[in-house]
Amino acid sequence: MTTDPPGPTPTSPDPLSATSLDHLRSQFPILGTHTYLNSCSLGPLSHRAEEELGSFLHLWHTMGASAWYEHWLGRLDDLRQAVARMTGSQKGEIALSPSTSVALSSVAESVDWTRRRKVVTTELDFPTLAYQFTVKPQVELVVLRSEDGVGIDPEQFARAVDDDTALLATSHVFFTTGFRQDLARLARIARDAGALSLIDGYQGAGQLHVDLPASGVDIYTTGPLKWLCGGPGLAYLYVRQGLVTELAPRITSWFATENQFEFELEGFRYRDDARRFEMGTPALPTVHTALGGQAVLDEVGLEVVESRNRYLAGYLEDALESAGFHLRASADPRHRTAIVMVRHPEPARAVAELARDRIIVDHRPGHIRISPHVFNTTWELDRIVEALARI
Template identity: 35%
Template sequence: MTMNESRLQYPAPVAIEHPELLAYRSEFPILQRKTYLNSCSLGALSNRSMQGLAQFMETWNEWGAHAWYEIWMGEIAKARQKFATIIGAQLHEVAILFEREVDDKTVLVATSRVFYTSGYIQDVRSVADIAHKHGAYMLVDDYQGTGQIPINVNAVDVDFLVTGTLKWLMGGPGLAFVYIREGLISQLQPIIAGWFGHREQFQFKTREFDFRPEATRVEMGTPAVAAIYAANGGLDIVQEISVEQICERTRYLTNDLIAQAREHGWKVRAPLEPEQRSSIVMLEIEHPEEVVKALVARNIISDSRPGLLRVSPYFYNSIEENALVIDAIAEIIESRK
């Protein structure tokens, strides 16, 4: 057993083609029109999420405010449960560095599991061990990890994890989740409160505020219900496939993309060790923002950061699309010489 296997409590990710996942392409209409390689910014919209949004509009029209009691609260609970399952947490735990830098005065260590400028997957368990050794809490920003890279919050021993649905969970913007370790929930006294954090939220007690006993005590005002309907569609797909298979498929695509880029002599900003790579591939190319625009003209969607072209294949992409984007980039670069 490797260090990663023993510490993270799931097998070290491997690259597996999983061609059967290509069947999911039909779930995403944009893939019929464009080569979509920017899931690290915004996951592709699925038919399920569109159907969810339509269902939200229907219930709003049919029931008005009564939909809160009969329907919408149930949808919110479903989203919490699906997210909890994906990160290995219990439902009641979910609400919508270097050692020299951490000492006994440190209260909280906050870091990302996946870095958006390199795709590097950090060993957050090691950072958590450092934080806890000095009596500090550990918070992980997992927006770039949840959905594409497996995690078990208990195995990595984090105290808090925050993430959202707009990227690899394919739920669009407007919904965020926070995980709070069970033993800490009752100790947290929010300094800002909202009616969704009240133990009896529909009693509207104005003279007293009794926080919920679960992680939902940190929730604030009325949530964006439309976003929850959209998110449930994306969460369903992730659960249906499993994050493990998604990771294997995207690693297969990422390794191929990196190999093709290096054949062209381009400098790739990515971890040397395959097991430390996520599905974010950064190419050091001159004027990347102009290349992104030129790719859009070819119906290829990518992204850029200063000095870098960012390409992020997901399970619904194909090897053929990798070749398409690499050839297009090469042609664009050649045309500017």
């Protein structure tokens, strides 16, 4: 399945052996019928995720609600644990949330806006991040402009974040440029000004290996939908140990309280771990598909995932440029990831035409967005470059 026809030779060795790649590819049925290059929108479904979902449905059939106590509460913990392992953190630093937007709202509702009223963000971030603050009249939102349309110079943050800043709020990887920011640098800039760093990592964790405690960031959100191949309906919120108990979200639920199963109206006490940010019953089908997708990636190892993704993206970038296409990408390869943006006059039409050829990618204004993931092959990348050149 992965024997590539001859094409441009990559300059570095493939970090994954042909046998491991075959084994990995056999997990994802869609790869047998499509050239799937859109994991930054929706990661493909694996057999492993489907099996996990099947086991959930079986218990629903055979045990009904009693499965909650014997199985499902444990599965929530398994997922928090798996996310903690992936991010180098502790289970108590991870909360499950219905979406990134909800996770961000819980954070925005934890800040005392009377003490510091500024949030510094950028024009390249996914809008749901800024929206949390534009709807709060008490917040002054500072939006940094990109000088090259691809990334943000950390010095811009350093100049904007001051002693009136509550949050430095930005992405790990920008969704329309693939530009990877230096988390440790951002965390330091925020910390030096007495502010908190809030990182939207939806396009980070899963395509990149992350060690959140080592990076020093305070708060990080991500989720299973995209690079983690776990489906829609959940997000993950990391809150640094030591910060967790200082934050008291003003939107809450029965999952956030220590005495969840005592059903007392009085005596609400926040949990002393990140579950104090949880917002009600998590979507159990997604908990299961997320565990499945996570297991597939963990088996490969996120360090290998990251290096193979850059290997594939580098190959794709070279092939596109050789074919005369222009990329929207950082000049510095250390800032590049596996989101490859190709300039195009009619991106929507091109994406629809590619889909007719069973090549799945997506588009953002002025660009086709191609996101190879660890299981793709250089042959698939050749295929999209040829198809793009043809149309």
